[in-house]
Amino acid sequence: MAFNVQEFRAALTGDGARPNLFSVTLGFPVNVLNGTASAQKTTFMAKAAQLPGSSVNSITVPYWGRELKFVGNRTFTDWTLTIINDEDFTIRNSFENWMNKLNSHAGNVRDATAVNAKGYSVDATVTQYGKAGDAIKTYNFVGLFPVDLAAIDLNWGSNDEIEEYAVTFAFQYWEASTTS
Numbered sequence: 001m002a003f004n005v006q007e008f009r010a011a012l013t014g015d016g017a018r019p020n021l022f023s024v025t026l027g028f029p030v031n032v033l034n035g036t037a038s039a040q041k042t043t044f045m046a047k048a049a050q051l052p053g054s055s056v057n058s059i060t061v062p063y064w065g066r067e068l069k070f071v072g073n074r075t076f077t078d079w080t081l082t083i084i085n086d087e088d089f090t091i092r093n094s095f096e097n098w099m100n101k102l103n104s105h106a107g108n109v110r111d112a113t114a115v116n117a118k119g120y121s122v123d124a125t126v127t128q129y130g131k132a133g134d135a136i137k138t139y140n141f142v143g144l145f146p147v148d149l150a151a152i153d154l155n156w157g158s159n160d161e162i163e164e165y166a167v168t169f170a171f172q173y174w175e176a177s178t179t180s
Contacts (some may be wrong), residue, residue, distance in 0.1 A: 009100035014130055021129040023118040024081060026048050026144075028094055031113035032100060038094035045091055047164060048082035048138075049126050052139055052174045078148075078168050079124075079141060085152060095149050095167055102145065121145045122167070131163035 009015075024046035054180030057072035083091055101111035102120055114120040121143045128137040149170035 015125060022049060022143050023127050026124040028098060029120055029122055031119060032094050033097040034094050035163055036088055038091045041091055044085045046081050047084050049127060050060050050079060052127065053077060069093060076171065076173055078170055080166050080168045082164055085165060095146055099149055138177040140175045141171045144169045
């Protein structure tokens with residue numbers, strides 16, 4: 001088969017999806033300091049995210065010198081956001097407060113307001129948009145909570161840059177707008 005540019009272009013719906021056309025909606029638990037303000041700002045300050053993946057593990061059973069594979073359980077890898085930091089540190093402070101409620105720095109205990117999943121986990125959404133501004137795919141993360149708050153690098157030579165940091169979340173599962 002000869003290479004045909006026109007056939008390729010015809011097969012690429014909408015000239016391809018663009019990775020920069022997305023938004024993130026992330027709530028904070030009600031017990032987190034400035035959670036409402038941070039949730040509103042996160043929509044604008046979430047610089048990078050991922051559409052999630054998942055894996056279905058296989059179970060290997062040896063039988064007469066052969067390995068037979070059977071379908072196992074689905075697993076979900078952690079999800080990471082990159083956040084742009086501004087000088088009020090509202091979002092960063094809320095993440096620090098949220099994680100401190102999960103497990104305090106000095107006491108190594110969970111806050112009384114976060115003793116069950118309703119007190120420490122939320123749902124989040126990432127939406128992919130088409131070039132016309134319409135939502136073309138949405139993922140909802142269920143039971144999400146932060147597991148890693150990355151350091152912010154400081155450097156005297158970093159002129160003309162804005163601070164950013166990553167937050168990694170564990171979650172129970174995701175649902176997509178196309179998942180039945």
